[in-house]
Amino acid sequence: MMKGWGLTTYAVLFIAFVYGPVLILPLFSFNDSTFATFPLAGFTTRHYVEMWGQGPMIGALVNSLKIGLGVTLLTTAIAIPAAISITRFRFPGKPAILSMLMLPLVVPSIVLAVALLVIILKFLNIPLSLWTVAAGHVLIALPFCTSVLMSRLEGFDRSLEEASRDLGSPPLQTFWRVTFPLALPGIISSLLLGFIISFDEFVIAFFLTGTDNTLPVYLYSQLRFPNRLPGALALGSLILVVSTVLVIVSEIIRKRGVQSDNPGDF
Amino acid sequence: MSSQDTPKTPGATAPGRPRRDTSRRREALNGLGLLSPALIVMLSMLALPVGALVVMSFWTQSGFTLDTSFTLDNYRRLFSTSERATEWMGMTFHLGYPVPAILMIKSLAMSLMATVAVVLLAYPMAYFLAFRVKRNKAAWIIILTIPFWTSYLLRVFSWKVVLGYNGAINSGLMSLGLIDAPLEFLLYNPAAVVITLSHAWVAFVVLPIYVSLEKIDRSMLEAASDLGDSKFKRFRRIVLPLSMPGTITAALMVFIPTVGDYVTPQLVGGTGGTMIGSLVQQLFTKQNNAPMGAAVSLVMMLIIAALVLTFLTLIGYWKMRARSAR
Amino acid sequence: MSEPLIHIEAVTKSFGSFTALHGIDIDIGRGEFFSLLGASGCGKTTLLRILAGIEEPTTGQLLIDGQDMRGVPPEKRPTNMVFQSYAIFPHLNVEENIGYGLRNLKLSRAETRERIGSAVELVKLGGMEKRNAHALSGGQRQRVALARALVMRPKVLLLDEPLSALDKKLREEMQLELRAMQRSLGITFVFVTHDQEEAMTLSDRIAMMSDGRILQLDTPKGLYERPANREVAEFIGTMNLIPAKAGAAKGNQVSLDAGALGKLEGRVATDVSTSGREVFLALRPERISVGADLGANARLKGKIAEAVYLGDRITYVVAVNGLAQPLRVVNANETGEILRIGAEVEIGWPDDSGLVLS
Structure with missing residues (x-):
């Protein structure tokens, strides 16, 4: 198998792959824009407030x-x-x-x-x-x-x-x-x-x-x-x-x- | 379900030997009694509905009227041949109703690719967890367990956001000045479906593979090294064969459900990335042809089952499992 | 034995197609320390679990104190058990573990406390009452298990290899303690072990088991001196076996034709006629003497193949011409002299030491 460090690096990359896309959701949920796009437009919680207001x-x-x-x-x-x-x-x-x-x-x-x-x-x-x-x-x-x-x-x-x-x-x-x-x-x-x-x-x-x-x-x-x-x-x-x-x-x-x-x- | 396994020794009831072993029967009855709520759930919510699906597949629907007379028409239509040739991916289909067949083959291929990707991605991670992590193992396991339990819908949704026309990758690359216009090939194609499926299911297989690696007796590895195996040889000769049954089981736990997946093709597949699950959904809703939908889903299940059983038999899975259980 | 406390008659036990016990008959007396001895898989633990009521026999009868135990669940039997794993409840402390069963006896609070107190004292766990089960050593766990069973004042205490998890020194200490405890309490102990020395040390009587059958039921002395067959002889201590053909019998003495070794003589334990059959002459190593010149006592000639000095005794392995298996000999170290490897020696034994086994 790979040397110890190779495998550790792989494990870190693996975790990044598994978590990365999912963490995009909370990231953009605080983004002050209607689109989920980079560059980020600034921090806001208004999406949560709006969401909460929906019956x-x-x-x-x-x-x-x-x-x-x-x-x-x-x-x-x-x-x-x-x-x-x-x-x-x-x-x-x-x-x-x-x-x-x-x-x-x-x-x-x-x-x-x-x-x-x-x-x-x-x-x-x-x-x-x-x-x-x-x-x-x-x-x-x-x-x-x-x-x-x-x-x-x-x-x-x-x-x-x-x-x-x-x-x-x-x-x-x-x-x-x-x-x-x-x-x-x-x-x-x-x-x-x-x-x-x-x-x-x-x-x-x-x-x-x-x-x-x-x-x-x-x-x-x-x-x-x-x-x-x-x-x-x-x-x-x-x-x-x-x-x-x-x-x-x-x-x-x-x-x-x-x-x-x-x-x-x- | 009566217990028939109690051995009936001759003379067991003869005078002077007054005992008959009723205890095992009693135990079996108690055991089945405790299981009965679960069995009732399985019967009423799995066996009977599938039975209903089977019955339904022998009915026909025309417009809004459901004809409940028994007929093989749906199956006949699925397997009917036609003069008209349909081309798809270089393959020619002489079928009267080629859509299900094409989608089935496509689903199997995409699911197979995703499964292979998942296993290749997960195995080194599981290996790392089993053999390299010494401290904080519990923390690592929790980190790998969380994605397992987070909503499947959300994991797929996140790829829509990542790969979309206005998505994270396109906007990221554009803001870095690497591209001028969004890359359109990212989303709404089979590749996007395979990537998304791989990501969505990879968390399911790390832990089962890890368990099968963890069960391997460490002294066996020391013995292999002691007998002259290099680390790589030892992996190939001991670790890989012993973890194979667990890995195959994990792979099947991905392959079988993904063939019929509906959410992923729907969200990231577009028109090019549809799979058989989407067809089933459409038959039940938009096309209003539930009997055909039932027939398609049953044929799909039968094909999957046949493929899986053939595969397992070909590789001698049961023997393999019996060997590594020791 | 006047009236046995435990009467086991024709008990068999099958698990599916596997038969764990084939027709066991045992009577165990009041206050007896009785051991079930055998290698693992011989059925001894199954028999113990049948006594406890955890398993039911497939056929046969079990009486405890005259009561038929058929269909009587473990909680209603006058037996209590010390499990091999000790089965200490991990969510309870020492005192709660020991008092676990007392709640089912509906005793007054004062009596409950008094019984727990004396049980704690009996097993020398004073001061540890509140200690959590996790914080106990192997020996302490064993004591808790013992106290938890004894506090119920059972008619029979069942012990499933209770000492096998302890190290040698602690094990020997606990053997003496168990024996003393059993004598002073007067409770019948049924003890399962695979360790023949342990069984010999503790027991009044031993049932030697193999493959679900009793090979011999006897006192420790009886098992050692008069083994019923080859298997018992080899399990209990060491036994030299010389193959021979049985000839005419004169009372208990049988003349044997040992081929190249000539004519030998041996004693039969039972009245069964062995005449003309292929048998073994069995000799305990400590009954055999070796020396350069034994005079009239010499019966065989051999050569020292191995000599091991053990301080209080010396063991020899002696190769004998015409005998496939060398003889093992243990001699007390009386003179401090040791025979050289390779030395030609004579081998002898007293007339009544050779036993004929089939």
């Missing part, structure tokens, strides 16, 4: 928050027993079931979106609404939340739960006294990530929403109008900040949890 944007934000919250609570509630089952129980057909659970990760979201669209509209005759968006988001968040929880549950010794049973705690009590506190960092992680997935998701929301917009759908609608670009930049930056903060919090909680529970491994 539909606030409506879309509220919708996204509601959906994100509902989706992550429901998905995590479903993912906890699923992860426990996969990591702690022996039953036939487990690999097949696990692959099926992870399927939404690889199926192109447009296929998921149109499949849901077809069954909702043509077979069930349910009108599209934020509810149908939320249903689609549960489907795509579930594999993520389940794997986060699984890796957490695999991270601690199974005999801890056996010890609890051995010391007289029935299964449910064992869950609350041992499994839950130890899995808590994973559960928090799952809640945050489930929220981010729903909050950021565009394709499924675009297909399955009725008259109400979510934030990404609203943002997308703004991209068609060149004069709305500054507002879109400001909104995009806002979404970036929200997900970045949540990811960092989630990762720190997860890492801390993992480190402190493997004391004195020998």
Whole structure:
């Protein structure tokens, strides 16, 4: 391989490549111009002020928050027993079931979106609404939340739960006294990530929403109008900040949890 | 789903040996019980909708009326031949309805290029993270995780801003006096789509590749050096083969979804950069031909699945994975 | 044994197509220190987990104190376990770990405190009650695990290789402590180990296991002096095996035809007739004497191939003509003299030392 410094330089360039284009959004969102062009015209926060004044944007934000919250609570509630089952129980057909659970990760979201669209509209005759968006988001968040929880549950010794049973705690009590506190960092992680997935998701929301917009759908609608670009930049930056903060919090909680529970491994 | 794997030992129920192993069945039932909410979600929101999509693909739409009688017309139309030749990229198609086929091939090619680019870009980074970073590893991982979770739409949008006619590159180069007029070839073409896809997905594969590198026992590397391998040889003989299954899995996690991507071609592809996902979207909306849209998306999924399985079989993926699992 | 505390009858355990236990029968008495000994994968831990109720047997019966344990979950069994990994709850401190199970016994607050106190004292962890599980050494974690189980006052304490993670010195110290603790508490201990020396040191009786079967169930002395077969003989200590053909038996003594080595004699442990069969004459290294001239005691001739001086004893590897495997010999160092490598020697052993094994 390359010499040490070569690889380090590569890593720095890589980070620049990954972050660079995305950081263009907040950069231009503070630029005092209607166009996203160099040279920069001067600092302003007016795009944010204008954006904030827009009724539909606030409506879309509220919708996204509601959906994100509902989706992550429901998905995590479903993912906890699923992860426990996969990591702690022996039953036939487990690999097949696990692959099926992870399927939404690889199926192109447009296929998921149109499949849901077809069954909702043509077979069930349910009108599209934020509810149908939320249903689609549960489907795509579930594999993520389940794997986060699984890796957490695999991270601690199974005999801890056996010890609890051995010391007289029935299964449910064992869950609350041992499994839950130890899995808590994973559960928090799952809640945050489930929220981010729903909050950021565009394709499924675009297909399955009725008259109400979510934030990404609203943002997308703004991209068609060149004069709305500054507002879109400001909104995009806002979404970036929200997900970045949540990811960092989630990762720190997860890492801390993992480190402190493997004391004195020998 | 009943558990059939409990061995039925002869004489197990005979007198004097009163026990039958009911515990495994009980455990299996409990396990499946805990999984049932997730299974219900998968069934009602994945299996049934895909089933509905299949059913729909056998219907037909003419104007505003949906004809729900069973017919293979959509598929027949997709594969119908025609005297009329359609030229595309030096290839001649004798198809009655050549658009889906052309877009499919184009999508596969673009997605393949993006996937190769993603893996080539991500592998050295993952290698660096696994073997070179000693301190602050957690911080590096978080830095690489954040892009993974930031909105896909925003990552694509940012390239529109970067590559656009009035975008960052053009205006930057112009303000530096390097060019007089904006470069038009930056945006709205297949290359822009491939670049954007590579960028948007690269963050997804660093961590899986990193995990497969991190799992490699370090003493194995020391052993290879001890037996006379140079650093490069050791990489080729130990690290690369052992990280291959993880890398291939990561590559497929990019390839499969990007073939059907819709956002990227829509935002940065222009007319030249459309992909099959855009067609599906149009069939469902503007063209108001949901049955054909269903047929196109199903054929797309089948082609992807067939290609992936063929590829994995050809390279002996399962054997490879079994070997490096040890 | 009047009435066994634990009665294991025809217990089998299969995991899918793999059979971990084939028809195990054991009775364990009250207050006994009982060990399950065997190499890893022999089924000893599975059997222990069946006693604990973590695994259920596929077939067979298990009674503890006369009660059928079928379908009784681990939390309702009069057993407690010290896990191999210790399974110390990482989110609780020492005191909370030890008191974990007491909450399920619905004791008064005073009694809970008193029991934790005496358990802490028993395992010598005084002053560490509030210490976090992370801050404990391996030995301390082992003590917490022990206290956490003993505080429940189980009828049976199950120990799954509890000393294997400790270094040698600490391990030997804990062996003595465990033995003393077991004697003073009078609780039945079922102890799983792969270390034959540890099993010999601690146990009243040992079940030697291999491939899911019990090879021999005996006292430490019985296992060493009267191994039932070749596998036991080789697992417990060192054993020299001389292949031979069994001839006529006279009481317990069997005459053997050892081919080039001539006629030998050995003792049979059981009444099974060995006449005409291919057998081994088994000899413990410390029962064999070597010397330049053993006179009438000499039985074989050989040559010293290796001599190792160990201070209190000397071990020799002696090549014997007509024997593929050299003999291992351990002699007490009585004179300080050591035989040279290459020296021609005579080999002898007392009449009752040779054991016939099939």
